[in-house]
Amino acid sequence: MNLENPRPCGCSPMDTQIFNQELSVMATSAYIMIAALMGDGVKPEMSALRARWNAEPEALDEALDELKSRNIVERHPGPKDGEPIYIVNPASMWGQG
Numbered sequence: 001m002n003l004e005n006p007r008p009c010g011c012s013p014m015d016t017q018i019f020n021q022e023l024s025v026m027a028t029s030a031y032i033m034i035a036a037l038m039g040d041g042v043k044p045e046m047s048a049l050r051a052r053w054n055a056e057p058e059a060l061d062e063a064l065d066e067l068k069s070r071n072i073v074e075r076h077p078g079p080k081d082g083e084p085i086y087i088v089n090p091a092s093m094w095g096q097g
Contacts, residue, residue, distance in 0.1 A: 013038050015091040023066060026055065030063035034073060034086050045083040071096050 014035035018028060033052055037044040053060045064086060067073040072094050076085045 013088045013090075015088075017091045017094070018072070021070065021072070021094065023070070023072075024063065026059050026063040027066040027072075030060060031067055031072060031088070035088050038088060043085060044087065045078055045085045047083055049086070070094055 014032060018031050021028075023031070030049070030053075033049060034044045037048055037052075042048055049060060049064075050057065064073070064075070067086075068075055071089055073086045073088055076087060078085055
């Protein structure tokens, strides 16, 4: 996977199955935000997520933890030990891990 431009096709990796996962509203919102960034070709690193998140920063951390615990997103180290990057996994991988 190319972490510099994780989804260069210009299409969102959002899977509507996200709404059947019984996630918190915050986790669902974080998923939608990450998928939208990937679809726009924006690297979904923490600075990009924080810039768009309009709730408390702790709520973003909790939402990302919830998504990671269900294997809905993966956290990758940023290039050259930069900010972490969050990548959406295909729905077929959700719940595994």
